[in-house]
Amino acid sequence: MRRVPDPAPHPDDGRTTGTERDAASVLPADSSTTAWIRSRRASKIEPDPARPIAHFREAERRLDGSRPVVLHVLLAGAECPFTCIYCDLWRRTLDGPTPPGAIARQLEIALRETGTLPATCGVKLYNASNFFDPRAVPPGDDASIADLLQPFDRVIVECHPRLVGRRCLEFADRIPGRLEVAMGLETADAAALARLNKGMTLEDFDSAAARLTSAGIGLRAFVLLPAPFVPVARAVESALDAVRHAVDRGARHVTLIPSRDGNGAMDELREQGLWTPPALDLIEEAMESCARVSGAVVTVDLWDIDRCRTCRRCRPARIARLRRFNLTGSPGPPVRCRACASSS
Numbered sequence: 001m002r003r004v005p006d007p008a009p010h011p012d013d014g015r016t017t018g019t020e021r022d023a024a025s026v027l028p029a030d031s032s033t034t035a036w037i038r039s040r041r042a043s044k045i046e047p048d049p050a051r052p053i054a055h056f057r058e059a060e061r062r063l064d065g066s067r068p069v070v071l072h073v074l075l076a077g078a079e080c081p082f083t084c085i086y087c088d089l090w091r092r093t094l095d096g097p098t099p100p101g102a103i104a105r106q107l108e109i110a111l112r113e114t115g116t117l118p119a120t121c122g123v124k125l126y127n128a129s130n131f132f133d134p135r136a137v138p139p140g141d142d143a144s145i146a147d148l149l150q151p152f153d154r155v156i157v158e159c160h161p162r163l164v165g166r167r168c169l170e171f172a173d174r175i176p177g178r179l180e181v182a183m184g185l186e187t188a189d190a191a192a193l194a195r196l197n198k199g200m201t202l203e204d205f206d207s208a209a210a211r212l213t214s215a216g217i218g219l220r221a222f223v224l225l226p227a228p229f230v231p232v233a234r235a236v237e238s239a240l241d242a243v244r245h246a247v248d249r250g251a252r253h254v255t256l257i258p259s260r261d262g263n264g265a266m267d268e269l270r271e272q273g274l275w276t277p278p279a280l281d282l283i284e285e286a287m288e289s290c291a292r293v294s295g296a297v298v299t300v301d302l303w304d305i306d307r308c309r310t311c312r313r314c315r316p317a318r319i320a321r322l323r324r325f326n327l328t329g330s331p332g333p334p335v336r337c338r339a340c341a342s343s344s
């Protein structure tokens with residue numbers, strides 16, 4: 001059963017810094033939500049489409065327990081056509097469409113600079129948008145991109161569920177490795193999801209998931225921790241619901257994304273008590289809950305983990321614990337700290 005966020009002040013465990021309120025009290029009607037979000041944006045730093053934004057190697061746990069290297073390539077391309085309320089990825093995107101040939105050239109540079117790859121290696125192509133959006137990755141580039149992906153046994157791209165179509169299935173056939181598509185589920189709370197301005201329902205996610213899995217394409221999912229409009233007292237339970245929702249629909253890798261402010265809209269939601277930045281103990285609690293989910297690898301995105309509130313003394317040990325969890329799937333013993341009397 002899906003819960004509807006409680007518009008009334010929510011009794012919680014003391015972690016709430018604001019009062020949960022009905023989104024309708026601060027957000028305009030749906031038709032103008034995009035304008036509301038965009039009007040709160042600061043300026044972007046447009047990247048150079050002649051080279052990738054970044055590339056790096058990282059070990060990643062698979063369901064069979066192996067931990068092969070995955071080459072991450074952050075591609076410079078066009079902005080996503082959706083304007084999700086929580087998103088800050090637009091800050092490093094192009095104003096116009098991605099120039100033809102640019103993505104393949106960026107990938108070439110990343111491969112050349114990376115050098116020798118291990119025999120078993122995956123690659124993540126993250127373009128801060130949707131891989132199968134023709135404005136972000138021109139379809140005419142698919143063949144040359146696929147040629148460059150020959151060395152990899154897994155190819156992971158990200159895409160909005162509504163942009164997963166025939167091109168995605170054809171791309172899977174072009175590459176020797178297995179294609180995996182990561183989609184943002186964000187939350188399984190239908191009412192909260194509707195307010196994220198993602199232009200997606202749970203049914204959209206589910207039907208794209210079915211399309212992918214029936215074609216033998218791997219499914220990954222992103223879950224926000226916490227999603228805006230989900231009271232912080234229910235954040236862990238709600239994230240676990242979303243993880244289970246994704247796994248039940250075939251996801252074999254789910255990443256919890258600690259939600260963050262800084263995009264303007266989230267800062268305002270925080271001020272209005274509609275979203276609370278996750279403290280590190282909340283992330284650890286979610287990690288412990290998700291460790292019990294079977295049938296999928298669950299990890300915590302540690303990209304911006306230093307932003308999360310916690311005791312300065314035990315912070316490094318707690319972050320190291322999350323890092324170990326990502327690699328082993330086991331939460332391990334809790335960190336004990338005299339400074340904050342923490343045992344979580």
Ligand SMILES: [Zn+2]
Pocket residue numbers: 311312313314315337338339340341342
């Ligand atoms: Zn401490």
